[in-house]
Amino acid sequence: MKKNTHQFIQEYKGIAAFGMDRESDEETVMFYLQKFSEDTFMKALIPRLSDRELEEIYEWVHGYLKKYISESEYHSLFLKDR
Secondary structure: OOOOOOOOHOOOOOOOOOOOHHHHHHHHHHHHHHOOOOHHHHHHHHOOHHHHHHHHOOOHHHHHHHOOOOOHHHHHHHHHHO
16 A cells, blocks of 8 residues: 555646635645655655755655644654654
């Protein structure tokens, strides 16, 4: 069984336009992040990033995880190891 899903992007019918309203903004961020994290795209992008850019992305993601997600949620929702 797969642990990871990107179902939102498969079903999304919106316009992926930021700045219209909160709901559209949330959907657009979900759209961008799911497209961004697609394996083929990551394989093209990651080698082009500098060491510092890799660190910046890691620190940005890690910072938001620490700020908004509990340890229990980190394991159950993010790592999916519980």
